[in-house]
Amino acid sequence: DAMVIQNPRYQVTQFGKPVTLSCSQTLNHNVMYWYQQKSSQAPKLLFHYYDKDFNNEADTPDNFQSRRPNTSFCFLDIRSPGLGDAAMYLCATGQGGETQYFGPGTRLLVL
Amino acid sequence: DAKTTQPPSMDCAEGRAANLPCNHSTISGNEYVYWYRQIHSQGPQYIIHGLKNNETNEMASLIITEDRKSSTLILPHATLRDTAVYYCIVRVGVWGAQKLVFGQGTRLTINP
Numbered sequence: 629d630a631m632v633i634q635n636p637r638y639q640v641t642q643f644g645k646p647v648t649l650s651c652s653q654t655l656n657h658n659v660m661y662w663y664q665q666k667s668s669q670a671p672k673l674l675f676h677y678y679d680k681d682f683n684n685e686a687d688t689p690d691n692f693q694s695r696r697p698n699t700s701f702c703f704l705d706i707r708s709p710g711l712g713d714a715a716m717y718l719c720a721t722g723q724g725g726e727t728q729y730f731g732p733g734t735r736l737l738v739l
Numbered sequence: 740d741a742k743t744t745q746p747p748s749m750d751c752a753e754g755r756a757a758n759l760p761c762n763h764s765t766i767s768g769n770e771y772v773y774w775y776r777q778i779h780s781q782g783p784q785y786i787i788h789g790l791k792n793n794e795t796n797e798m799a800s801l802i803i804t805e806d807r808k809s810s811t812l813i814l815p816h817a818t819l820r821d822t823a824v825y826y827c828i829v830r831v832g833v834w835g836a837q838k839l840v841f842g843q844g845t846r847l848t849i850n851p
Contacts, residue, residue: 632782634782659837670741670826670841670842670843670844671783671839671841672841673838673839673840716780718782718783720782720783720839722837724837725830725837726837727773727785727788728785728837728839729785730775730782730783730784730785731782732781732782733780733781733782735780
């Protein structure tokens with residue numbers, strides 16, 4: 629089945645130690661999104677790629693970066709994780725402006 | 740900011756229809772209404788979307804008022820597995836930059 633895959637499902641990192649979360653898709657969608665969801669809050673868009681074009685949300689901290697080496701893969705890099713970055717990170721894909729489909733998420737714990 | 744308001748929580752008996760309301764009084768003519776749900780610790784799951792007309796699929800029905808200022812998601816025969824947070828979202832942006840701005844959603848509990 630076509631799907632959005634996120635690995636790992638759980639990631640533990642140390643305060644200040646760079647961490648990368650990965651997302652892959654078999655849907656061949658041209659848009660990939662990254663959302664952050666903190667405990668008991670709604671998901672919040674961090675940025676998205678439309679093909680190779682990167683689009684950052686105005687309030688996304690510089691600590692968060694992204695890479696999209698090809699259509700299928702997209703990475704979220706957190707350069708220096710703080711305790712406040714502990715959250716569920718959700719990847720979603722869409723074709724153009726159409727329906728977004730979400731992966732299962734990666735829960736990040738910062739020690 | 741989210742363009743929708745929803746009740747924070749609702750209860751429904753198993754086997755009955757669950758009707759989840761949503762207000763979106765500032766919606767623009769070309770903006771769609773989307774519904775997603777999120778079961779605990781999982782990614783949001785797409786349910787249904789619509790522009791003007793009522794829509795139905797295998798999961799639910801979406802009723803949009805004629806003035807488009809509100810809508811209702813209907814789960815016709817709720818089961819315990821429908822317990823989740825339901826998000827009503829107005830999709831904003833232009834082609835290629837569509838955004839889903841999530842509000843706080845409605846926590847729906849299905850009771851046996």
